[in-house]
Amino acid sequence: MPELPEVETVRRGIAPYLIGQQVVRIVVRQPRLRWPVPKELIMGLPGQVFQGVERRAKYLLLPTDVGTAIFHLGMTGRLRILSAGTPYEKHDHIDLALADGHCLRFNDRRRFGALLWTTEAPERHPLLQALGPEPLDEGFSGAWLHQRAQGRKLAVKPFIMDHHIVVGVGNIYACESLFAARISPLRPAGQVTLAEYERLAQAIREILGEAIHQGGTTLRDFVSGEGQPGYFQQQLCVYACYRRPCRICGESIDRCRLGQRSTYYCSRCQR
DNA sequence: ACTGGCTCCTGAGGGC
DNA sequence: TGCCCTCAGGAGCCAG
Structure with a gap:
């Protein structure tokens, strides 16, 4: 069950594989997650390059020049870096194929997780805008x-x-x-x-x-x-x-x- | 403005 | 061996 340390661990693990990489293809096998995967993401993400891999609360933020993909792992979500062509298994709902041949794969048995898309500053997304301070930041005491x-x-x-x-x-x-x-x-x-x-x-x-x-x-x-x-x-x-x-x-x-x-x-x- | 309860989902584990 | 029940829980949403 990913809590903040788990999400941070995932962020650190996947960041080196994503930063500067172009998304060449997105495969959505199961769009019914916590919220449906937005069409705007499916249309907008391919061709874009990830400029960073950031975290706010338990949300993972993957900014590009035109918008930011937002992952939440929910209860059972996993993100893994795999080689392109790795056969998919049960609950492997989404693949982001990268230009270098790797693939970011989202697996979520209970589907409490989500993949969202915003073209605004991510901190202004409705799910993020009212969040309290990060526990490891200065504002928390x-x-x-x-x-x-x-x-x-x-x-x-x-x-x-x-x-x-x-x-x-x-x-x-x-x-x-x-x-x-x-x-x-x-x-x-x-x-x-x-x-x-x-x-x-x-x-x-x-x-x-x-x-x-x-x-x-x-x-x-x-x-x-x-x-x-x-x-x-x-x-x-x-x-x-x-x-x-x-x-x-x-x-x-x-x-x-x-x-x-x-x-x-x-x-x-x-x- | 608060608070508690409901909801989504699947798999593990217990009882019979 | 198999079936049914309960539980686990992140977090938005809604009724009171």
Whole structure:
């Protein structure tokens, strides 16, 4: 399940193969993704050269001179660089054939992912324009979280997973960050103190940074653009650790549903 | 303005 | 061996 570190890992993996490359052909075997693949992309992308491979939140941005292709990997999306002519397999929905003989292939078993197209500045695309700060950028801090949480009764865990607050904190890293900051995921966001939000912001930065360093988390089926699994799963303290002993105090890790998501925490360490 | 619930989708895993 | 049920979840969307 790609979260921000996984998307960043994919970005770094595919960028060297894409930058400066011309798209010679696009093959869409399954246009019904989260949203239909736009006709404007199918018409507009062939012949264009990728000027960069960027990331905003969990969106991968592939700018060209006439427009920007936007990938989202959803739950199960994969992007891989293959040789042209590699036989396609189940759920291989889209190929972007490149001038040098490589092919960028999008595979997405559950089709929660998307491929979009914009001719404007990508940050003005409706899906991107209201996003909160990147967790590893200057604009993100404990003070920012504290300010945005004023008066909010929503539990702190779904609060930090809201992309208008901060982007890229998915379910795994929300659980892990709250554990590291010793904050119960059930607390109303508006009741978490500034000092606690400082700890939480620091935990989010460290955990996401470390996860990127480790190449993402492989739970089930994540692999990078070059097909390498991630290694961060070996460092998970609470996520998917139900009934296992807490690494800090030995208490059994608890689990509940919060906003329709599985939430893991230590009821003794996290208050 | 917030909040919770629904929805898309497929495959894994458990029970019988 | 096979069938059916539940669960997993990113994130937009909508009703209250």
